[in-house]
Amino acid sequence: MQVDLTTIFSARRILTMNPNRPEATHVAVRDGRILGVGPLDELVGWGPHTLDTRFADKVLMPGLVEGHSHVSEGTFWRYLYLGRFDRMDPDGKVWPGAASIEEVVARLQAADAKMGAGTEPLSGWGLDPIYYGERRVTRQDLDRVSTTRPVGVMHASGHIFNVNSRALELAALLRPRVNHPGVPLGADGLPTGELKGPDAMTLAGKHIGFDREVLANDEPGLRQFARLCVRQGVTTATDLANLLPPDAVAMMRRVTDEAAFPVRIMSFRRFQGVTPQQAVDHVVDLRDQSTEMLRLGAIKLFVDGSIQGFSARLRWPGYYNGAPNGLWYTIPGQIRELYHLALEQGILVHSHTNGDQATEMALDCLEQALRDEPARDHRFTLQHCQLADAAQFRRMKALGMCVNLFPNHHFYWGDQHYATTVGPERAMRMNACATALATGVPMAIHSDAPVTPLGPLFTAWCAVNRLTASGRTLGTEERIGVADALRTITLGAAYTLRLDGEVGSIEVGKRADFAVLEDDPLEIGAERLKDVRIWGTVQGGRVFPAADV
Amino acid sequence: MSVSVTVIGGFLGAGKTTLVNHLLRNAGGLRIAVLVNDFGALPIDSDLIVGSDGDTLEISGGCICCSYGSDLMEALLDLPQRRPGIDRVLIETSGVALPGMVASAVGLLEAYALDGIVVLADAETVRRHAADAYLGDTITRQLAAADLLVLNRCDLIAAEVRDETLRWLEGQAPNGRVVPAERSVVPAELVLGLRGGDRAAGALRAPGGIAASVLYESVELTVDRTVDVDRLARSLAAPDAGVLRAKGCLRDASGRLVVLQIVGRRFECTDAPAGATPGTLVAIGLRGQLDRAAIDRALEETYFSS
Known part of the structure; x- marks a missing residue:
């Protein structure tokens, strides 16, 4: 019988994120935890062991931590991918980006042909027509795919659908005199098939396969998400905003507890439809249901909307194109109350603030809450926080806040931010990683998958290079170094989740969570950081090769 | 036949919930469905509640109150199956929602017809809120969307302040009509338009009381x-x-x-x-x-x- 076996992995290089020993060649693992890291001769003192050399030519990093993702990234792969850029699916297949609307239509036509006759919906995702010039996608485009089955495609932002005439018909929207800002009309007076915002989208969603009830509590989606995590070297990932009803919690506990489930999930309770007191009570109860692999007991709050959707709250001078200011998603008094009650109970709150006015509001609310309920190590985190200026980072520091910035935005929408949403100066300041680090605000960076692809090394590349899709470097001074970026996608993110004592670095006592890399991220060069090949992960001492996950 | 919808907006504390309760007490036989953003702050006076089931409160006289969280459209789509025979829908929006946007959303549904947007303003605080750095534009956009603007709590301010505030409100809501009120008491006939029968067929009656x-x-x-x-x-x-x-x-x-x-x-x-x-x-x-x-x-x- 094999009891308490110690395995010592050898590696080409181990990047530990522990300043006491930044690099090593061996790591010893017992009971899923790190027994020690260092040269082999130091580790053998732990007694009998197996020397595992399968990583001898690989580079190990702490398992990557994705501090802002959604499990729906796994769900969406059941739909047809129609994005502009190449993207890897849970099977490891890379779907090439669609270069034109014609190509989008052709892929849908091919998928339709495979489905044969019938009226079941054909659903796609990831569409981003801003890359195809001024022309919008219309129902006539999608009618070329099918006039008998509903066809619907979700945009990359998640805030817009394009649907065909059949889907409009089923949603009772194929009629004249529809008067709604989210439903543009064509020259014929009928909707063009673009449905913007949750109200218009809800009407079509269930007819095109995007039924909310299907998307919630999705066990196959969770499994697919976990496979993607392995492919991206991720061993801890957030599910940032879930209503966490009992059946969803039960499903997630059961699935994450399986012997072969490869990623620790931290699921935040979305603050919605309940009072601050009810939310905190619910989460206090959930906290006790946490397991090693499913962490519960934190709250996600939405303060405003999105910048590219013009629903983020901006301070003066507002949107570059003159669009009216965005929307508050939560009443300020409720934010204060929620912060207060959460501080009282030691509950972690992460707040979505895209615009700088939303950030200011969250800072004000926390400042007031802390006055009433002083707390020393709350780690309340501003998520996205894309437009924060230096003074706001100083306030975050003073209030003990963390930030989780969104550098992927530069690549995907940086050109639009420059030209349309916030203008050049604020576009160059956006996601001010260097300022955050210089100010000493604990920082993570994220993908917000499925909004942009899950992949912390890609996110790190974005933070290091700040390149837009068109090749513009957006804010040279806010670039950060590779070493800082690597620390940010491991220990940095773990800190914002209060998990830095367990994961985020390779040192004695912590979970044996590693990203196993073919290339050395410190050697490959800053401009190629995203090209680091990922072999797989080790999670809790269990080895997960991406090749057969 | 489409069901009439009244959108009730206004900032937190303006008296929306009080108005909803007042209307329920004076529903005159109408079966009203009240849709509220959440059940946080006791949306319905307890003496009116005859039962509850999850996110639905049963109210005397065949009325109901449902919370819709973030998904008003889903709630409106479900309502006819869930509760056939509803005569009127009142949507009480959240304090930072824009009632004009809610009204547009109602317009997407063929089963409903917007009757009007009623926005309440607290006479004591509305001007201060309208000047607030964070909330000002939200408040003024709420007011501007009103068909009927109720200046509430007029009993708490001096007559000249009230008159000045009424004039100011008229400027804020170029497409609305402004009425003063105390404790959200506005004739149900004015807000609901009719008593009994369906929207088009029923006759409007003079306010009573x-x-x-x-x-x-x-x-x-x-x-x-x-x-x-x-x-x-x-x-x-x-x-x-x-x-x-x-x-x-x-x-x-x-x-x-x-x-x-x-x-x-x-x-x-x-x-x-x-x-x-x-x-x-x-x-x-x-x-x-x-x-x-x-x-x-x-x-x-x-x-x-x-």
């Missing part, structure tokens, strides 16, 4: 000639007529029966349902502001010569 008759008056006219209904609607919805709400079932030049409805400056002319009795026009306005002569004149001008 002592409180209402001090503040409001109404006129009831018999119209036995054919009318240019659209033109009449425009005249009555113009500010000088002093009409807050009007309804009539009238015959146009082609002999078609048309139901005319006005809330503030919003008007709508639709084909009358079968069985509607033509010939009556009722208008409600603030006492002293409802201009009977202007209404007569408007009618005179829109009669078709036969």
